[in-house]
Amino acid sequence: MSYHMLEVRELNFDYPDGYEAIKNISFTIRRGESVGIIGANGAGKSTLLMLLMGVLFPKNGQVLVDEVAVSKKTLPMIRQQMGMVFQDPDDQLFMTTVYDDVAFGPRNYLLSEQEVNQRVTKALELVGISHLKDRAPFRLSGGEKRAAAIASVLSMEPDILIMDEPTSALDPKSRRRLISLLNSFEHTKIITSHDLDTIVETCSRTIVIKAGEIVAEGKTVEILTNEELLDHCGLEMPLSLQNCSICGSEKDFFTEKTKYSTTNTYGIQTIERDCRVSLVEN
Amino acid sequence: MSYHMLEVRELNFDYPDGYEAIKNISFTIRRGESVGIIGANGAGKSTLLMLLMGVLFPKNGQVLVDEVAVSKKTLPMIRQQMGMVFQDPDDQLFMTTVYDDVAFGPRNYLLSEQEVNQRVTKALELVGISHLKDRAPFRLSGGEKRAAAIASVLSMEPDILIMDEPTSALDPKSRRRLISLLNSFEHTKIITSHDLDTIVETCSRTIVIKAGEIVAEGKTVEILTNEELLDHCGLEMPLSLQNCSICGSEKDFFTEKTKYSTTNTYGIQTIERDCRVSLVEN
Amino acid sequence: MHMADALLSPVVGGSMLAASVVVAAYSIKKTQNELDEKKIPLMGVIGAFVFAAQMINFAIPGTGSSGHIGGGMLLAILLGPYAGFLTMASILMIQALFFGDGGLLAYGSNVFNLGFFTCFVAYPLIYKWFTRKGISPKRIFWGTLISVVIGLQLGAFSLVLETLLSGKTELPFVTFLLLMQPIHLVIGIVEGLITAGVVAFVWRERPEILEKTSAGLPLGKVSMKKVLTGLSIAVVVIGGGLSWFASTDPDGLEWSVEKTGGTTELEASSSIHNVLADIQSKITFLPDYGFKTSESDNEVKATAQIEEVWPAVNTGTSVSGIVGGALTLVLAGLTGLIISLSKKRKEKATL
Amino acid sequence: MSNIKSSLYNLRVLDDLARKETSIHLVHPLTKLLTTVVFLTVVLSFGRYEIVGLLPFFFYPIVIITVAEIPLGPILKRVLLAMPFIIGIGIFNPVFDQQTMSAFGLIFSKGWVTFLSILIKSCVCVGASLLLIATTGMDSLAAALRMLKVPKIFVLQLLLTYRYIYVLIEEISHMMLAYSLRAPRQRGIHPRVWGSFVGQLILRTFDRAQRIYDSMALRNFNGEYHTGKIDKNCWKDMVYLFGWCLFFIIARTNNLPMLIGSFITKVVN
């Protein structure tokens, strides 16, 4: 197995109406890494993810998964390794029950119905929607749909998990559950979110895009405490990293803490969150 | 004008498949008040808002707007006062350009094209998407759509503003902009969100629903610091109200601070956010 | 304009089904290699669109009736004739299953009426002719409008034939024709305008969709030979049907000739009858039905007898008939009741 | 608006019914499909003056409805909805066929008899088709079609169209809702925006359909639909099929009501 799991080389993409959504983006992601992709609205995050999945094809450049270039031909093979949660869960649910929807992927692997059942049950439990299994997806609330969409990808047990704003529409508890779930996975993960606290807690590395280009890349905490950079990109320091006006702590300590908290289970790091003073003048 | 702007009396609602989504909900909202409605996924928030707007009609009970009951007959009149941002912005945009979409409401009021233009320009500026005005709505990114949907409601200048998760999909800066925008309005506002920090910053009163019933109602800070209640309802204390592990402050101070911060403009209250110790044992 | 099961005899239904299956098989062969990830969902979507459009009934001014659009041309133009025909077949299957609109036996006939004439006659002959020098809004408009109108007229005509061939209705041919064709002219014009608007819009916003279809399909260029093949299939089917008509139901035929004053169409069809009289006996796959007027079958079955004998029926039989019929219904109802009662009891027992 | 929503809901009622698990639902889809086809063929093979002989065929829908626990309402509603065309055509029978016949002192019009015959056929036929889908569901039915060697592409097409109908109707109802909220005083949609409305609808639906298809492909969909629930045809299915066929044939070849009737009248006499 290769060291680089996913490699993006000088990717360019225009939408059919001529809009240049991705400009010359290159990066590599190693096996088991978890990477956050952040940026303002319309920066090109969703477009980038769709290029990775081969849902869209680049004008120039290449996406390599385990050193195989994504193309129409290699797509079926490559997609077996990858699972993507779309930004809009409505796009992802198309069967008549949540159960069938979550079972759709495993059934396409031609697993026995018993195995399918196991996987589905597990996936539904992981996201905490076992009680919805016989409901019709289109009759769910926004957050329930999101959870079902996540389950439908988890049941496929992909090697690379790509998630476009997975926590949006989830209630705080489901969000927390998802975060600890993500942290318990060994998979390679690529996550976009506007909820930068989620990124802090799940991703060790972060890529910042702005208007289709990468403007910064680095350790999540470093990026997310660089107020100037964030401000420049339409972002804001996440609350969990913001200093409190009364007490403070050092940056180093902080960095470690965050690292620690990513392996935490539910709730712990909210207590141990630190406070720092005036790294920033707002 | 009446003192009560909006009154909900013993509302019950079943979905056509028999699912009991709203059970016996009553509350009143005064003119100019801003009320947050929170609850776990599937609690019934969106359903409640749709009942308020007369998009759905209750099985039992009434919704009164300025003492007029919402019914098929009074609907046209009542809807002139109310504007709603849906949970899914896709549900809201239907014209060929963002400009036309935002202009659609004002044009229906038979305003002159000049006035329409003024309103549209203002609305687009307020949410910060003037640059998108000639784009087709269905070709926007998730967050851009959300912003356009908000603009399309703002341009109608309704007396009551109903927003279903208005900040989801928005990038941090747009979120911040929206929050200060909401705080600058004198309108009656009803907002649901899973981003409880948004609720803290925009709503003075909060109603908590669980499985279609009201379980708590009161001042936002009181509700959102009641950890037991929140935990019971699938929620979590917002980061901005969470105590920090190092320094602390009193609850009273805190309450005042929040009140102050709701009238704040951009960014100030994030600096003045306080830290408290261990109100809670996690 | 859906043919309904109840108006159709199994023979007509069956032969139309066979004809549609042939066309569908051909279309599948043609589409198989050009289908990519973009086209399959496109077929589904436009199919859904046409389905929804078929559900909208609009009143036809002056006639007091209402109609709905067929949508075959839209499918043909946006998807190409082959994919268009297949999509129409899916739409009608869903209509039949979920709305009882049309029906399973009438399925073939509906697919043929709504799909074949639009996709394989009007599209290649008319629309393609109008747009042979490239696409422009004006050409789209006229090409679409005229081909829709003609496609629908052909479909309506074919529906009239099939209904009459089945011999379930007493409507005289010409009256029926005079009823159906003008109504469908109105529908055709409305549909033509809508279709033209939609096609023009798609062409403006998503030219890639239209261009792909017209480039991907050789029909526009090769055409005449294939079109003629298509047409001859149609002729065979309709002609064959006419012969059945003539042979199955001479009563109805004579009767309507009498009423409408002996029109030429009907005479022509009786002569076809003579020619194809023996072919018919070979194709018959439900020998006990429909052809029983041929002298020999008279003694066959009670039901058949009653049917033919009805006008001269005697009081005794009809009393038995009515008593027995009522009893049957009561019995059927009781069966239902008993089943559901015993079910309920079981439920209670398990609780 | 409410029309569209309710038709969407109606469409989905059948899906919901198909998810039940009664003994009829458990019958192999192929068996049910074949039984339905046989039923339709037999019913439609009755001549146009036939009424009494058709009555036993009500047994089939009634048994299915009760055993499969299908509520009568939605099915009846659809049967009625399918009626106008039939009535529209059939009503000409009494008009054109004014020959009369008399029986036990009453005068009947032959036209009305044929009309009634058409109505009965239409009821049971439409009913049977609806019951097929209400006890089987689209996915399983598609699987049955595949077993009949209907080409993959057609079945896929059928399923996708079916799915997208929901998508489309949802889009329509969303757009109309959004419209009505921002044009509170209007009834319906102003003709001025029809063009852009329909156009938007198409493009949006295209996009959405494409995304849905993508997400199917991302989950390793390759055109073959696996419903996962269909067991092999077993002896029970055979019994079901042959049992019904036997009944249909007996009812077709013997005028059962007439037999019962003459038996009764004889006894009475």
Ligand SMILES: Nc1ncnc2c1ncn2[C@@H]1O[C@H](COP(=O)(O)OP(=O)(O)OP(=O)(O)O)[C@@H](O)[C@H]1O
């Ligand atoms: N179908 C489309 N056709 C044309 N332009 C598009 C289309 N979809 C998106 N765009 C444009 O491409 C740019 C990038 O869109 P994308 O959806 O990737 O943004 P994003 O980073 O995911 O934003 P968000 O945070 O709002 O989800 C945006 O400016 C958007 O307007």
Ligand SMILES: Nc1ncnc2c1ncn2[C@@H]1O[C@H](COP(=O)(O)OP(=O)(O)OP(=O)(O)O)[C@@H](O)[C@H]1O
């Ligand atoms: N069309 C529908 N038919 C039947 N049940 C529905 C329908 N829409 C929603 N529900 C159910 O009603 C309940 C309330 O849904 P609602 O959308 O109001 O939740 P919500 O509080 O807005 O949740 P979220 O935070 O996820 O948006 C949920 O359990 C949902 O499954």
Ligand SMILES: [Mg+2]
């Ligand atoms: Mg996005």
Ligand SMILES: [Mg+2]
């Ligand atoms: Mg909601």
